[in-house]
Amino acid sequence: MMKKLLMLVVLVFPIISSAQIIYETVSSAKLQETREIKIQLPRNYEENKEKHYPVVVVLDGDYLFEPVAGIVDYYSYWENIPEMIVVGVNQAGLRNEDAGYDNERFLPADKGAAFFEFLGMELLKSMDEKYRTAPFQIIVGHDLTANFLNYYLLKPEPIFEGYISLSPDLAPEMANRITNILSKTESKRWYYMATGSEDIPQLKESILSLNNQINGLDNDLVFYKFDNFDNASHYSLVGRAIPSAIESIFNVYSPISQKEYNEVLLQTSISPSEYLIEKYKSIEELFGLEKQIRLNDFLAIHQAIEKTRRWEEYDELSKLASEHFPGTMLGTYFEARYEEETGNPKRAMKTYQNAYGQEKIAFLDVDFMLEKANAIKRDFGY
Template sequence: MKRLLLLLMAILLPLANFAQIKYESLSSQKLGETRQIKIQLPRNYEENLEKRYPVVVVLDGDYLFEPVAGMVDYYSYWEDAPEMIVVGINQDGIRTKDTYYSEQNFLPEGKGAKFFEFIGMELLAQLDQKYRTANFRIIVGHDFTSNFINYYLLKQNPIFQGYINLSPDLAPQMADRITSALNTAESRKWYYMATASSDIPNLKEDILSFDNKLKGLENEMIAYTFDNFEDATHYSLVGKAIPSAIQSMFEIYRPISTKDYNEKLLQTSVSPSEFLAKKYTSIEELYGIKKKISLNDFMAVYKAIEKTRNWEEYKNLYKMAHDHYPGTMLGTFFEARYEEETGNPKRAMRIYQNAYGQEKIAFLDSDFMLEKADAIKKDFGY
């Protein structure tokens, strides 16, 4: 296990060093003590003053924080997940007290109830006051702490939308309670759970039984993902599960894939420009993030329009390009292509010429745009 964690750290820490890591002491009235937390702020947090970020709360922060923070930074670097504020709560030596539950009703009791309130009523409130947080929160736990994170899902209006369960040590009745909560949920939730071939036997048995219950979920508001990793243990599964969980929770956030391009954008029944607009509207609605349309996604839609020859799609596309990349040649090029293919070559020629002096982007530069204008001039004798 130590070798695996060292390898994971060697891969991820060089990336995480670009992000801002802070260590803070948080005084808690609920707990009657001061707790140590680690915070990773996104790259360029101080420069992007208008931007807000989802929050990831990591229990067992003494050993889970670095793997989670590193993978969040890695995936956000490649735009496969949003930049996020990652907060680790150190629980070394006190995790069993923090996660204590009643032997009668199997709900948090004593120190466990106080820790539950500390996260929900103090930690998150202070983060919201101090940092630019978005209204999307994820919580992560491992065995005892994984069971604990599920108590938030039992509340009428859960404060977390995403739950990453790493080999949960489930309390009695927890599987039935969570199944019921997910079946009746009225808002979007992402639920991830993982075990492994060499996980602790009694935990694995309960997890597999729980998975069988969750496979029958029919609630469209719930996105459930389960992994049973081969050749992994109770501890090494963490390194495999974290990236899998991030991918599953932010599938729609990722750039348009080859699969989406082939199966959706190339279908004549699909409007590529509407697909693009809905993708980014969904990102804002689901994660509370207003994301700029990526150049990759504009290029995917552009190629689909050229392939299907659905020229009317350029009309919406060039308007979006002008909004998201003002001052560049992107919107100008799409507008010129629209005019060129819908019977207005003279207007297209002038639009290509007007690109001179605009900022180049992707494969578009002044030479390319003027060559397009000259080609029309030659073909039509203008």
Template structure:
């Protein structure tokens, strides 16, 4: 019985995140190269949905920890669902990541591997999967250095860079600082080291951090972590979730911190803040995200606190657009009528909401109580 239960759990969990092993036939490398691909949950059912791509080099050992974090974070809506890709080096890591000793750019097989990623891996992904335009690269020590060569291109292949204990080529910090200072498009840049990291790598990461902190550019979204007690390898498991959290901070549902520090204090009305938040997600990540129930509730609370009653009318229309069978839209419209001098319309709207599906903190008792209170107050 116990073995059957374990088998059932293994099969069930395996069905949640679909991992594929693919051999890409490379004309550039004149060989087949293995990549791992994790597709989001319910990828097959969401036929019209596209997904950001997060690619890690050193897929031999970084893929599983990255894929697990992406699956977990996207399940709780702290980041969008994403396609995770791990490029395997197997016994070719040093050749794949090598650079020449004069100008310190990818040399020979390293240059071929660089072209393989951009000219063969991504066209393969775009042809076979529903990819969005937003892409992130991740690397560790030498592979962290390598992903920065894509940053040097006029139109970078990646918009996000996750550097874990990077082992930089000599001029790479200067090149990074120069590119990020002058970038015309938004770049998410994350670097991590640890207090027990390899000394030379830690010193380089700390020095680069000081330079990047001085950059005054709205196009750079930069985060740095120096994990106490973490060494060259243990920092990986701490840095990956922090990096994802940093890159997708604007995507997350409105929490207490955002509510108190941004929504309530904003010069925008609550409804305008909500629209701006989701427009930013679409602009930055290319995702047309459905407004979450959590965010409707947060904005309704903000309307109450700021007494921005006119916002309830627009919020009600938006709720009906996304959740037409739920009582949320009718409730918000009723609140608008109630606070703007139309109690009879409010009463009827509460009564109509009674027939719709309960959602979030709204139920039939709430609708009935609101309606009866208006009857009592105005003698209807």
């Protein structure tokens, strides 16, 4: 039953070993006891002194931490998502009490109320004080803890932006509460939920009902994704849901995909250079992260301009490239292409020649740039 989940852990274990794992025992005044936590810091955390990182809080950290931490490290290595700090809270033997709620209001009670305050008032505060955290936080849980994480969503000012609910064991009234909150939220929220064809029947029934309710909402500030995995049990669905959830939350952060290229950039109603600017502006606004525009994204915009022959787009792109890759030939090349295709061959020739002494980048080197200049010289007899 756990085969697929175990396979995932095996696959990502070498990746985890490259990241920094810290094991701590923390003392909680709210719980009046100590708790074990595991923290994965991003690669090169100590070297990148000015960099700040989103935080992922993993409930059931005794078994969910490794799969989540492995996926985060693997995806961030390929720049599909930002690097993040992952903190797992071990709850072995304690999860039933931690996730407990009363039978009247169905809200955290007794140990559950104390655990709720421990996470929000002690653990996250400690993370902010000890590490360079960014103002974007995600919480992950499974069945009982997947229900529990929703209590943070119900607060007037939720401390988490992203919620990953894996086969939640929903408390009474929880579905209506979630739907009501998401329908009214005035801040962006990312909500992911998953079940499987072989999930526990009573859980699956409630999950499918909640999915129908959320799908009926009309709120552009809610980014929702739901998965119902074929041939997945209550436990094996976890290994498939974690990467799906992480991908959906950080969709805009990923490099420009072939789908984006074909369906967006090749449309003549879209300005490729403005699309690139807005993409990275969204990354900063959504996740609180300033990110240099990727070289491959510049090249995707370049290919789209060549394909659609919207040569005026090179003007803005050249300025952007010079800002993000100063001292290289990238901005010079885009500027030369702009002059060449908008009726200024002599200026284009001189711009290509200006690349001499600049750093090569991608397919651009001195020989390539001087040959472009010489071709213009031959064609126009300069």
